[in-house]
Amino acid sequence: MPALAGIVTVSVDGGPQRVKATAKFNFGGPERTAQDGNRFYGFTSAIRAGRIEIAVLLHTDTDIAALQTLEGATIVIEMDNNKAYVMTGASTMEPIEGDVGAGENEVTIVFGGNPIREL
Numbered sequence: 001m002p003a004l005a006g007i008v009t010v011s012v013d014g015g016p017q018r019v020k021a022t023a024k025f026n027f028g029g030p031e032r033t034a035q036d037g038n039r040f041y042g043f044t045s046a047i048r049a050g051r052i053e054i055a056v057l058l059h060t061d062t063d064i065a066a067l068q069t070l071e072g073a074t075i076v077i078e079m080d081n082n083k084a085y086v087m088t089g090a091s092t093m094e095p096i097e098g099d100v101g102a103g104e105n106e107v108t109i110v111f112g113g114n115p116i117r118e119l
Contacts, residue, residue: 006080010054012090013073018062020055020106023077025085028115050087050116052077055106058098067109068096075111076119084119087111 010019028050032043052075056062071091078084090113098107 007077008080009076009078011076011078012067012070017054018057018059020057022055024051024053025077025116026051027117047115049112050090050114051093052087052090052111052116053108054111055108058100058105058107062107064096064098064107067107068092070111073111073113075113085116086119087113087116089113 007019007021007023010017010023026048028048030045031048032045035041035044056067058064069092073090075087075090076084077086090111092109093112094110096107096109099105
């Protein structure tokens with residue numbers, strides 16, 4: 001039976017991050033738009049950026065300032081089903097949001113970059 005994916009590690013420029021076991025991502029790549037009028041004429045296309053959203057657990061050595069200003073990085077997500085995905089040219093896309101308090105100790109980071117590809 002095929003194995004379902006679960007995240008094992010996320011690294012940013014080779015540095016492993018302490019992350020929750022989930023991530024959201026959009027592979028990016030070609031997006032096509034139908035062109036029509038009184039009939040269908042074809043498609044136009046544009047390349048859309050990839051997007052990765054992860055929850056990083058806060059620790060004494062978590063450098064939020066460095067993650068907030070990240071530009072041109074390589075992000076690798078390795079999963080426990082032996083699949084790995086990479087985004088190159090990644091930058092932090094939105095201000096980092098956090099939840100800190102009783103039972104919560106994480107920040108959400110959204111990266112955008114080149115379309116994601118499988119390693």
